[in-house]
Amino acid sequence: AQTVTQSQPEMSVQEAETVTLSCTYDTSESNYYLFWYKQPPSRQMILVIRQEAYKQQNATENRFSVNFQKAAKSFSLKISDSQLGDTAMYFCAFMPRTSGTYKYIFGTGTRLKVLA
Amino acid sequence: DTAVSQTPKYLVTQMGNDKSIKCEQNLGHDTMYWYKQDSKKFLKIMFSYNNKELIINETVPNRFSPKSPDKAHLNLHINSLELGDSAVYFCASSGLENEQFFGPGTRLTVL
Numbered sequence: 143a144q145t146v147t148q149s150q151p152e153m154s155v156q157e158a159e160t161v162t163l164s165c166t167y168d169t170s171e172s173n174y175y176l177f178w179y180k181q182p183p184s185r186q187m188i189l190v191i192r193q194e195a196y197k198q199q200n201a202t203e204n205r206f207s208v209n210f211q212k213a214a215k216s217f218s219l220k221i222s223d224s225q226l227g228d229t230a231m232y233f234c235a236f237m238p239r240t241s242g243t244y245k246y247i248f249g250t251g252t253r254l255k256v257l258a
Numbered sequence: 259d260t261a262v263s264q265t266p267k268y269l270v271t272q273m274g275n276d277k278s279i280k281c282e283q284n285l286g287h288d289t290m291y292w293y294k295q296d297s298k299k300f301l302k303i304m305f306s307y308n309n310k311e312l313i314i315n316e317t318v319p320n321r322f323s324p325k326s327p328d329k330a331h332l333n334l335h336i337n338s339l340e341l342g343d344s345a346v347y348f349c350a351s352s353g354l355e356n357e358q359f360f361g362p363g364t365r366l367t368v369l
Contacts, residue, residue, distance in 0.1 A: 175356050181299075185346060187360035231299055237356060244289050245314055246358060248301040 144169045146236050148249035155224045156257050162209075163219045163252045165234030171195075173239040176210065176217045181251075182230040190232070193217065195239075224256045261285050264349050264361035271339055272369055278335045279364045281349030289313075290332040291358065292324060293348040301348070307332055336366075344368045 146167045155161035167176070178190040193201045193210050200208050205222045221228055234249040262283045271277055283290060291314075292304040305324045306314035312324070321337040332349060349361040 177357060179358075179360075185363050185365075187348065187350075187358075187363075189357050189359075192355075192357050233301060235358075239356075244291075244306050244308060244352065244356075246291075246303060251299050251301075253299075 146249040262361040283351040287351035
């Protein structure tokens with residue numbers, strides 16, 4: 143069975159500092175997508191960053207970057223220069239690229255609080 | 259323009275009632291989903307449709323019935339509501355890049 147594990151239920155970081163959220167997954171697939179989604183108190187789910195497993199290069203979106211370690215099945219999210227608006231639940235998600243399969247599997251989330 | 263919209267955003271109802279949640283996307287995506295997010299924020303897929311065809315049907319009580327009249331719409335009907343159905347229900351759609359676009363969620367409270 144495919145699973146996604148986020149081992150940090152809660153984290154906090156001082157404004158302007160850097161924080162890393164961890165995510166590991168288990169799969170026998172070789173080709174898949176990985177995502178980080180953010181859910182602020184407004185409850186809207188927002189895509190933060192995506193990574194395709196066949197790409198070696200780590201994805202980056204402004205202050206957000208990932209450390210993708212395919213062999214270790216690890217996909218951590220680094221937030222640089224943390225801002226108060228980054229306070230949210232963060233979900234790691236996995237989706238296999240198997241043809242006809244559109245099933246996303248989400249981790250249990252990490253609640254991040256950015257402190258002023 | 260809202261990409262994925264859901265109505266209503268809040269729904270409070272009595273146990274035993276039947277209710278529907280509507281979802282529409284204007285992104286031209288072929289695939290749509292329903293998720294349930296429980297009180298611990300755990301997000302679990304319930305159903306997925308691709309071009310009006312049901313492709314994922316997780317272990318969901320048959321009181322839940324999705325309907326996709328066209329590929330831009332995916333509605334969720336729930337019969338005989340129970341206390342345990344209280345949750346936030348999210349509709350989502352995905353296109354060729356496979357990233358999901360979520361609706362604002364519907365908070366369902368069953369009394």
